[in-house]
Amino acid sequence: xxxxAPRSGDAIxxxxxxxxxxxxxxxxxxxxxxxLTDLEEVEExxxxxxxxxxxxxxxxxxxxxxxxxxxxxxxxxxxxxVIAKVGFKMFVGVTAFVTNWDxxxxxxxxxxxxxxxxxxVELPDTxxxxxxxxxxxxxxxxxxxxxxxxxxxxxxxxxxxxxDAFELQVKLVKQIPEEYPxxxxx
Amino acid sequence: MGKEVxxxxxxxxxxxxxxxxxxxxxxxxxxxxxxxxEAIGYQVGHQLSERYTMERPRFTDHLxxxxxxxxxxxxxVFKKQIDNLKTNHRGTFVLQDxxxxxxxxxxxxxxxxxxGASQDPSDAGxxxxxxxxxxxxxxxxxxxxxxxxxxxxxxxxxxxxxxLPACSFVVRIKA
Numbered sequence: 001x002x003x004x005a006p007r008s009g010d011a012i013x014x015x016x017x018x019x020x021x022x023x024x025x026x027x028x029x030x031x032x033x034x035x036l037t038d039l040e041e042v043e044e045x046x047x048x049x050x051x052x053x054x055x056x057x058x059x060x061x062x063x064x065x066x067x068x069x070x071x072x073x074x075x076x077x078x079x080x081x082v083i084a085k086v087g088f089k090m091f092v093g094v095t096a097f098v099t100n101w102d103x104x105x106x107x108x109x110x111x112x113x114x115x116x117x118x119x120x121v122e123l124p125d126t127x128x129x130x131x132x133x134x135x136x137x138x139x140x141x142x143x144x145x146x147x148x149x150x151x152x153x154x155x156x157x158x159x160x161x162x163x164d165a166f167e168l169q170v171k172l173v174k175q176i177p178e179e180y181p182x183x184x185x186x
Numbered sequence: 187m188g189k190e191v192x193x194x195x196x197x198x199x200x201x202x203x204x205x206x207x208x209x210x211x212x213x214x215x216x217x218x219x220x221x222x223x224e225a226i227g228y229q230v231g232h233q234l235s236e237r238y239t240m241e242r243p244r245f246t247d248h249l250x251x252x253x254x255x256x257x258x259x260x261x262x263v264f265k266k267q268i269d270n271l272k273t274n275h276r277g278t279f280v281l282q283d284x285x286x287x288x289x290x291x292x293x294x295x296x297x298x299x300x301x302g303a304s305q306d307p308s309d310a311g312x313x314x315x316x317x318x319x320x321x322x323x324x325x326x327x328x329x330x331x332x333x334x335x336x337x338x339x340x341x342x343x344x345x346x347x348x349x350l351p352a353c354s355f356v357v358r359i360k361a
Contacts, residue, residue: 013192021189022237023230023263024196030229031203034222038211052206056198063194092191116191135199 006069009089016067016090021116028117032132042129049131053138054145061143064090076149076172077101080108083140083170092116106172109156110140113165123160132160137168148176200288204321216317220324227328228335235333238262248359251337252279259333277359281330282352288322289351319347330355 035045064070068086084096088110096112117133131137137153144151150173157167204223212219238259245251256268260283270282323345331343340360347353 017193018190019193019196019265020262021191022234024191024199026230026233027196027199027203027226030226030233031199033229034226038222048206048211051210052202055205056202060194060198090192091195093189116189119189 009086012067012090013093025116025119046131046134049134050138053135054142057139057142058146061146077105084110108170110168111165115166118160131155150174208321223324224328227325228332231329231332232336235336251339255333256281279357281355284352286351286353289353
């Protein structure tokens with residue numbers, strides 16, 4: 001089979017099986033709520049949401065590569081664009097954009113306003129330290145690690161805390177050289 | 187049509203939620219993990235039924251409420267209706283879905299599945315596979331219980347799987 005040509009996020013989203021976002025939103029909300037009850041500490045909930053995201057990300061990357069037909073991104077810049085333009089769109093149907101590049105091209109921000117995770121959500125005063133959407137930063141970190149990029153992903157703006165958008169800072173820590181599991185002569 | 191997300195988002199989230207509770211938070215305490223997973227489902231069912239019944243008159247009896255779950259509620263969540271509804275007319279209802287969406291993509295480790303062929307009911311492999319499936323079913327059981335409880339019907343809900351991906355949910359209404 002010939003390789004699939006890269007497809008736009010919109011085209012992929014239109015072709016995949018979709019479900020009512022309400023179910024997704026409420027399920028995520030119920031999980032966060034249960035974690036707050038079970039783990040008690042807000043910091044621990046942040047950590048566990050990140051871990052859950054990481055575990056999802058390392059599996060989701062396969063689906064992403066298969067459905068998007070994206071082959072190799074030349075550099076971190078291209079990768080960030082693909083996450084924002086194709087990744088966000090094909091999974092949750094929202095548009096994100098990349099901005100705030102640093103001089104050496106290893107750190108940028110992914111910014112978006114529409115976010116299906118936070119519909120109907122308001123943080124009570126007791127949860128002010130909660131990074132409600134931490135699963136998302138974990139997903140990006142996990143997915144990028146599977147394509148040899150070790151990153152740190154942190155929230156710099158959060159609409160649940162009164163900011164005007166969501167902003168994730170993605171910093172490339174190191175690019176892990178690919179190691180092939182076979183030798184040249186085989 | 188409201189907003190949508192890809193189905194794989196929901197699948198990934200549910201799989202990871204079950205795995206987190208079973209393997210990390212309550213490893214080796216499957217009873218506790220099950221209760222938490224059911225509680226998450228309850229929350230979701232409660233809120234969904236609140237939203238889906240906003241513009242409806244109150245249900246006059248249990249059967250009417252159960253029919254709402256089988257038709258409208260199921261269609262919203264799973265894009266299909268329950269295939270078969272049975273009742274003993276004494277407060278027990280069996281809702282059968284011949285192709286339950288959340289089991290349709292589920293694959294059981296073949297080495298575990300083959301365990302079933304050994305004819306040994308206590309076979310460890312088989313029971314492990316069955317346990318993994320049942321952990322995933324606490325969530326929809328919780329959803330049904332939460333939805334009905336929001337309609338003023340306290341009940342207990344359990345699930346039975348005979349032939350994947352067919353699944354029956356047994357609702358026992360508390361007198």
